Amino acid sequence: MITLQHVSHTFRIGKKDNEQLIDVLKDVSLQIDAAEIVSIVGKSGSGKSTLLNTIAGFLKPVSGSIHIQNTDLTTLNERSLAAFRLQHLGFIFQNFQLMPSLTTYENIELPLKIAGVEPRKRQQLIQQLLKRLDIAHVKDHYPNELSGGQQQRVSIGRALVGNPPIILADEPTGSLDSETEREILTLIQQLNAELGITFVIITHDDEVARIANRIYTMHDGDLKEATNDAL
């Protein structure tokens, strides 16, 4: 489903005449199958987010190839990448990234509007999700009127509503207390089981990583699959 082959990325920082090169991804290869939960765990600054950004198509790596469902992302232009994301990928961010001027309902509706789904169908899909995610009672609330956990549920709703086969989550519980974290992780496991959605979860927290079927570890740009006894 997701295949990365020899992906390397280097950031250039500092002034032009005094450039520093940072190798953030060093020959990363990885294989994720359908309906898996895979987590990538590592220290802060180890390159996890950069890896996820390349999978999402936000960043073109210096070298290597990224295939998602047989499409090579590195060959797509911006427009095709956008269309690809709309269809195949959902996103969950650490700080939720909800639209502050939109209500719960409208935030979840956004990807459907972008995709041009007709209003009646939209309503149907959203009502269903609101119930499933247990946020129907706050559907007319704005993000600043919601708790962190509720906000993350809205953000999960937005990721799910277009029915993508893959959801990428960068520190999905990074801003939540441990109890809420538990709830969200359980929800992810349930959604994976119910809908067969592939989850790629990035975390610095071993606890969080443990909900995965498989775990990769990231260390200074090196990616390795963890063996069971390593954790």
Place this chain on the structure above:
Amino acid sequence: MRFKDQIDFVRQHVKRNRLRVFMTILATAMGCAFLIVLASIAFGLQTSMKKELLSDNAITEIEIYSEDKLDKQKIKAIPNVNALVERAEIMAEGTAKFTLDERSSTPYTQFVDFEQLAKTNEKLAQGTLPKHDNEIVVGYQFAQTLLTKAQQQALDNDDEQTKKEGYSGKLLGKKLTFTYTVDKKNVLTKEMTIVGITKKPSREWDIDERVMMPLSMLATLKTNYEHVTDNKQQDFSYATFRVYASDLEAVKEILATLKAMDLSVYSVTEQLEEINILFTALKAGLIFIGTIAILIASIGIFNTMTMAVTERTREIGVMKAIGTNPKLIQKLFVMESAYIGILGTIIAIVVSYVISIAVNWLIPIALEMATGDKAYREVDLIFSAIPFELVLIASAISISVAIISGWRPARKATNIDVIDALRQ
């Protein structure tokens, strides 16, 4: 994204910054209204001028200057020519005098082809056009020139005491004695009956005192004249010809045909064309000046849109992340600046109409107060007119300027880097 959703999206964003957007719309409206009102003066004056020109000149009338090589039959045969009217006046020395009882007058005397004139829609105040040799038409103010000997004398001597009133009785049907003399020698004496009186000239200062005689009289006069003076007359009279077209549309083609016949011609429509060219230049100039006002307002739009993009960087990042086509993002922002342009233009159109009506109503009153002349209010002058054409031009200019000013900020929005934006 469906079009309705796009509109909703734009409206939602506009609402979030109501005050800022409103001020930008206001600036756009002011610029656009300035353009419309300014140009409306050219449109209004042109309308007034046209009305003025067409009211007392027959628009279907074409004047021909060259007398000699005129082939009357050929001209009459041109399609849509209703009539070719000859008007002549005597160039040779001599005096034409009309006498009624003890009063007499030596007016400007015209010899007119009444048969042809009858085919035009020439209108008289009273009576009809002559049908016989001894019938004439007199000008509306001809009666004023019929003076007694004493009055005549007083007029010649610039005497302020004696009243110099003309004839006040009814003229229609009266018989005048026409005498033509040269060097005190009588050329012709004939009794003439007034069968018609011309219309009052439409211009206040115009005076019509002439006498129009049948053209056939001219030949008799010439023969007698040559006999009395014992001299052949080469330039006894001078004739002008007017062609009357069946309608305005035909004038242009007839003009061309006449010009092709090597005739020098004049039609008020040509003057109209000149006026049109002049006013087109004036309109273009005023619209240009007005456009500068809109351009100044466009700086506001540029500013507003740039701020909107900067403020929403994170949101644009999210939109791009979840799969919005960059082209759509650009379109949404261009729509937002178009929205400002359209709303500003609508307000400007309404305001301009109000100003235009007020101007047309107030200027004559102001002129009257300044000059004490009531005429300004009576003439019904149009100072400002806003035809649909002007509305279209102004809308096109201000909406395109709005869209162009929103273009760069919109492009900036599409170039936002997702990762940078999400980090905010």
